[in-house]
Amino acid sequence: MRTTAMTAAATPGPAYNFAYLDEGTKRMIRRAILKGIAVPGYQVPFASREMPMPYGWGTGGVQVTAAILGPADVLKVIDQGADDTTNAVSIRAFFRKTAGIATTTRTVEATIVQTRHRIPETPLAAGQIIVYQVPIPEPLRFLEPRETETRTMHALEEYGLMHVKLYEDIARHGHIATTYAYPVKVEGRYVMDPSPLPKFDNPKMHRSPALQLFGAGREKRIYALPPYTDVRSLDFEDHPFTVQSFTEPCAVCGARNVYLDEVVTDDRGGRMFVCSDTDHCGTRRAEATP
């Protein structure tokens, strides 16, 4: 993971250190990551840097990726499951330019997957790292605005408030209507916000063989789930956690039991449901048409 080369950029231009951040900053971020891994689900404060992109575009994830990236890594970046959206394309290009590393859209080929909103449909394997871009790392934030208070609540394991939110959902909608950023409990200890992940992907975090890292740039927090960590979605005994289900398969590849995006096709009410994971969908289509 260490490099002495001042620039690995293929194109001429300003000389950046490998993966943009200087080595001192990367060490600082790695220390936060190691602490996060040692205390799964605990939000470790770190000195988030100004990145050449706006907050909300994944500055936290980019810093984590920059800190763990080595010259031999293969990077995949997805945004809402897609490899070809602006954010994903730009971040891939950013690391190609500043680190000269290989990028891919194939989940199986990637050593590091940086993501916003989704976990790929293809199960992650041991040795892979998934980096989440997190907008609001504090699951208690909307119920308790004081940071001093939420930290105390984490320290003392006072998580009753989290269930107040779920109670409100059931009282209002008859079921737990939270569909994304669904709170989880890590190893029976810390309650964690899994970023804007649809709750469909929550079970994929549970005992995943891959290392999972979460970076929140604006909020200056890093947290982590080491491989094979227990991750349970919060629920009530009489209202257990369930994931979304779709009645129809993907309109393009016919896949079932995957997360689908609704696409409006015309202005007369036409719509179709397609795989949110573009790599998964493309792979299935390639296999179907030899």
Place this chain on the structure above:
Amino acid sequence: MNADATFPGAASPDAADPILSVRGLEKRYGERIGCTDVSFDLWPGEVLAIVGESGSGKTTLLNCISARRAPSAGTVSYRMRDGVTRDLAALGEAERRVLMRTDWGFVHQNPIDGLRMRVSAGANVGERLMAVGDRNYGRIRATAADWLARVEIPADRIDDQPTAFSGGMRQRLQIARNLVTHPRLVFMDEPTGGLDVSVQARVLDLLRGLVADLGLAVVIVTHDLAVARLLSQRIVVMKDGTVVEEGLTDRVLDDPRHPYTQLLVASIPES
């Protein structure tokens, strides 16, 4: 948290021992004295009123004895459910917070300070249950509905937010939210302060019934001697941060000894 350890009903091993003991309590704000040299005992099931004019140190005293503020000198000890009397200052933060949301209640003058205004009445009452580990929605809701009925809030308002409630309803909701874990000791800071007279009467009536039914020990701060007369068995009169008179409510109000108490009692318009 084990539910059995939290709700053992009215387990009072020895009613002869005070539940709360205050000794030589002092709170200074720099040079200024909030309250000084306050000592009293509170027994299980007893209602103690702290009366006095604005600025006499009533609320400071209440905050100190309810562990919301650290006293400058003196001790406050509390007899826990297991019968062991402990110095509040020696409790860890975790223990203190558990105590606050299980064994104690705190009713604020302004219900906004004691309620979550953005969640429904049912969730406001259920919050303490969830905080002590209840994870059954049906049971939490049933308990909340039961408590709303006990404080005379209509059952169909269970999913309304307190923002849609009147002042009197909010105060009754705050009371229900505090009592749902069957606390043994409740602190009240001018619980009828912001309410108009007819609503006051209803809240007082309700409080008197609940306190008697549940056998609560209560420390109530009020400047209203009528409230003290109606609810309390004993009165502590404060002036300039010190206790000037203490005694049974009827004795203090009918036969005040200290000139200041005489002034206070004389200031009530004859009915």
